[in-house]
Amino acid sequence: MGPHGKFYWNELLTDDVDKARAFYGATLGWTFSEMPMADGGTYHVAALGEEPVAGLMDKTDLLPPTVPPHWFSYINVDDIHQRLKLLQAAGGHVLREPFEVPGIGCIAIVSDATGAPFGLMTASEG
Incomplete structure (x- = not known):
């Protein structure tokens, strides 16, 4: 599991993946x-050398x-279900309930207060 409370992954949502790939390359x-x-689309993983650094998607x-x-940024937490309770108690909102991405982890889309x-x-893990 990654470090708790740190930005863990960044993702570009774009209308032109090919243009974005060319630009960042x-x-x-x-x-x-x-x-x-899973929905039939393609996720583009950007790497710097061997290290994955970001994702791009249409x-x-x-x-x-x-x-x-x-x-769009993702913050890693120790227990997503417990942290969602704390988020809501502090005035945040769950925009998309937690869902599993095989080999990646459990993700929820939220907003802050x-x-x-x-x-x-x-x-x-891993």
Whole structure:
């Protein structure tokens, strides 16, 4: 499991994955591998050398077209279910209930007390 309370993963949701891959490859030297997603889409894992550093995905079927491309961050926690209770007690909201991503961990999409969205996750071992 990753460190508790730290930003753990960042993900770009975009309308043009090919353009984003070309941009980050040219500017940061990232290389990309593809992973099939459960919904039939493709997840693009960016790496710097051998280290995975971010993910890219097409937001077309996930978000309204009025939502611009953006980076989305995930914070790792020790116990997602307990932390969701604390989040709600502190004025936050659960936007998407926890779901398992095999080999990755348990993820929930939430917002803080100011309305800022982010992901909470309890990463799988390894």
